[in-house]
Amino acid sequence: MGGDFGPRSIVQACIASLSATPSLHLTLVGQPSLLEELIASHPAVDRARLTVTAARETISMDDKPATALRGKPDSSMRVALELLRDGKVQACVSAGNTGALMALSRHVLKTLPGIDRPAMVAAIPTQKGYCQLLDLGANVDCTAEHLFQFAVMGSVAAEALGVTRPRVALLNIGTEDIKGNQQVKLAATLLQGARGLNYIGFVEGDGLYRGEADVVVCDGFVGNILLKSSEGLATMIATRIEALFKQNLVSRVVGALALPLMRRLQADLAPARHNGASFLGLQGIVVKSHGSAGVQGFQSAIARALIEIQENLPQRLRGRLEDLLP
Amino acid sequence: MGGDFGPRSIVQACIASLSATPSLHLTLVGQPSLLEELIASHPAVDRARLTVTAARETISMDDKPATALRGKPDSSMRVALELLRDGKVQACVSAGNTGALMALSRHVLKTLPGIDRPAMVAAIPTQKGYCQLLDLGANVDCTAEHLFQFAVMGSVAAEALGVTRPRVALLNIGTEDIKGNQQVKLAATLLQGARGLNYIGFVEGDGLYRGEADVVVCDGFVGNILLKSSEGLATMIATRIEALFKQNLVSRVVGALALPLMRRLQADLAPARHNGASFLGLQGIVVKSHGSAGVQGFQSAIARALIEIQENLPQRLRGRLEDLLP
Numbered sequence: 020m021g022g023d024f025g026p027r028s029i030v031q032a033c034i035a036s037l038s039a040t041p042s043l044h045l046t047l048v049g050q051p052s053l054l055e056e057l058i059a060s061h062p063a064v065d066r067a068r069l070t071v072t073a074a075r076e077t078i079s080m081d082d083k084p085a086t087a088l089r090g091k092p093d094s095s096m097r098v099a100l101e102l103l104r105d106g107k108v109q110a111c112v113s114a115g116n117t118g119a120l121m122a123l124s125r126h127v128l129k130t131l132p133g134i135d136r137p138a139m140v141a142a143i144p145t146q147k148g149y150c151q152l153l154d155l156g157a158n159v160d161c162t163a164e165h166l167f168q169f170a171v172m173g174s175v176a177a178e179a180l181g182v183t184r185p186r187v188a189l190l191n192i193g194t195e196d197i198k199g200n201q202q203v204k205l206a207a208t209l210l211q212g213a214r215g216l217n218y219i220g221f222v223e224g225d226g227l228y229r230g231e232a233d234v235v236v237c238d239g240f241v242g243n244i245l246l247k248s249s250e251g252l253a254t255m256i257a258t259r260i261e262a263l264f265k266q267n268l269v270s271r272v273v274g275a276l277a278l279p280l281m282r283r284l285q286a287d288l289a290p291a292r293h294n295g296a297s298f299l300g301l302q303g304i305v306v307k308s309h310g311s312a313g314v315q316g317f318q319s320a321i322a323r324a325l326i327e328i329q330e331n332l333p334q335r336l337r338g339r340l341e342d343l344l345p
Numbered sequence: 346m347g348g349d350f351g352p353r354s355i356v357q358a359c360i361a362s363l364s365a366t367p368s369l370h371l372t373l374v375g376q377p378s379l380l381e382e383l384i385a386s387h388p389a390v391d392r393a394r395l396t397v398t399a400a401r402e403t404i405s406m407d408d409k410p411a412t413a414l415r416g417k418p419d420s421s422m423r424v425a426l427e428l429l430r431d432g433k434v435q436a437c438v439s440a441g442n443t444g445a446l447m448a449l450s451r452h453v454l455k456t457l458p459g460i461d462r463p464a465m466v467a468a469i470p471t472q473k474g475y476c477q478l479l480d481l482g483a484n485v486d487c488t489a490e491h492l493f494q495f496a497v498m499g500s501v502a503a504e505a506l507g508v509t510r511p512r513v514a515l516l517n518i519g520t521e522d523i524k525g526n527q528q529v530k531l532a533a534t535l536l537q538g539a540r541g542l543n544y545i546g547f548v549e550g551d552g553l554y555r556g557e558a559d560v561v562v563c564d565g566f567v568g569n570i571l572l573k574s575s576e577g578l579a580t581m582i583a584t585r586i587e588a589l590f591k592q593n594l595v596s597r598v599v600g601a602l603a604l605p606l607m608r609r610l611q612a613d614l615a616p617a618r619h620n621g622a623s624f625l626g627l628q629g630i631v632v633k634s635h636g637s638a639g640v641q642g643f644q645s646a647i648a649r650a651l652i653e654i655q656e657n658l659p660q661r662l663r664g665r666l667e668d669l670l671p
């Protein structure tokens with residue numbers, strides 16, 4: 020029921036995902052009449068693979084996590100997570116209120132043993148490919164132990180996505196040992212002693228985009244600011260390029276020729292909009308699609324959930340945590 | 346003596362600034378023989394406006410602030426700051442080690458009454474013009490009181506640069522009151538009660554680039570990560586655009602046509618390289634030019650110092666602090 024474009028674009032994304040992946044089954048959770056109406060406009064859909072589960076309430080973008088937890092026992096978000104907890108589905112994908120989704124996920128699914136707080140991770144494009152950046156805003160104040168847990172989770176997630184011996188780094192304002200705040204310095208000490216983790220040290224903001232690490236760890240305040248400012252900057256650059264190209268006849272012609280190139284670039288540079296962000300550290304797979312992602316974005320979020328199911332990410336994470344955590 | 350390109354490009358920038366501004370006098374501080382040799386290759390320069398002051402030592406980029414403070418009593422950086430403290434010059438511009446420059450500035454010049462820690466500020470381009478972002482890395486752990494002081498200093502700096510009633514915002518991970526860490530929430534309370542300050546609330550990373558505020562306040566850890574990741578992203582985008590344009594014959598032709606447009610954009614988007622960053626809150630004007638700025642960048646840093654001299658920024662700041670601080 021969530022997302023800036025509402026269930027219409029989510030249903031569209033689901034229909035597209037079902038045709039792309041013949042083994043996929045989807046359950047839509049929300050107001051049945053509305054969902055059935057939206058599905059009805061796609062008569063070719065295989066209804067054996069697309070079911071609807073009723074939920075009377077909806078969590079709005081303005082609802083506080085506490086309201087989601089205590090005030091709406093039959094919200095679509097909660098019902099979806101309960102289906103996951105009860106083994107009726109293998110992953111939950113939502114485009115709704117992030118804070119509510121995190122609070123409900125922790126409450127309904129619980130964290131893995133050894134994990135205090137789940138983290139939110141997304142793939143960020145770099146000069147050399149992608150890096151997994153976490154936390155993206157779920158945890159504002161983090162201790163060194165939390166950052167250590169994020170590093171372990173990010174490393175396992177990167178492995179699941181196909182990276183061999185992922186290079187794990189802490190985001191910092193310099194690469195020397197003396198740089199940074201207490202949490203970061205202490206987390207570095209913890210990570211230096213961790214067996215089986217390819218910890219490479221500190222990385223700076225520009226080093227992240229140069230592709231110096233496969234996993235970049237920071238607290239949720241810093242990660243959220245980095246992600247949103249990057250999105251804002253990418254949008255500003257796109258706007259300026261358009262404006263430059265419109266200035267005179269020559270640049271208009273150049274601009275018209277360059278347009279398809281620019282479109283590809285823009286799509287590549289808005290990863291959080293286009294790919295989902297995963298919640299790591301829960302006893303279950305939860306993927307958050309960007310609220311303004313649209314059809315394509317929600318489809319990518321479903322695809323990320325599929326990979327995590329195939330790779331059995333929570334179970335892999337559980338095994339690695341048993342090895343690594345004290 | 347500092348900067349990635351050394352004194353050669355600094356001397357070049359000085360010569361260019363002297364011809365651009367007939368009222369400007371410059372004093373170069375460092376190894377006299379080297380500096381005189383570099384000046385000698387510009388025979389047209391008006392030596393009445395370009396003097397040299399000797400300093401035997403140089404602070405390297407790897408020197409710790411403690412080394413700068415205690416181990417090198419005759420460093421070019423320290424001697425330049427002492428000239429400023431003694432009223433022999435009106436501002437100090439350096440492309441050297443940032444941490445050393447900040448430590449020496451505090452030690453030699455002292456902070457203004459009411460300021461615990463100086464902050465580093467730079468103008469960041471936005472969709473609507475520029476915003477002053479501070480702190481950029483001088484203060485890693487900040488209390489709410491520090492953030493409040495940064496807000497006051499940023500507002501006065503924006504006014505000096507020509508902005509009427511600058512909109513001051515705190516950088517946060519959401520715009521609702523409940524969002525953020527303790528320091529940010531407490532700083533919001535302090536700012537809401539400040540007379541004569543146009544505090545507009547929280548701004549997010551994307552809001553900064555949308556131009557929602559004229560002054561954006563954060564701790565030095567967050568500001569440094571934001572600034573460097575923005576530089577890294579802008580570089581990555583420029584690299585990708587170049588690569589896109591090289592793919593085939595059509596895109597090569599488009600790329601050749603678009604090149605001058607792209608160059609202008611790149612120049613506009615690397616503000617920290619192109620404009621200097623000011624240290625605010627000191628009893629004197631200190632501008633830090635980016636180490637890799639080159640001739641143009643150092644010239645811009647000198648231009649920023651000139652504006653701050655004309656606007657008598659430290660004195661304005663002192664007056665405003667007396668009005669605003671408890």
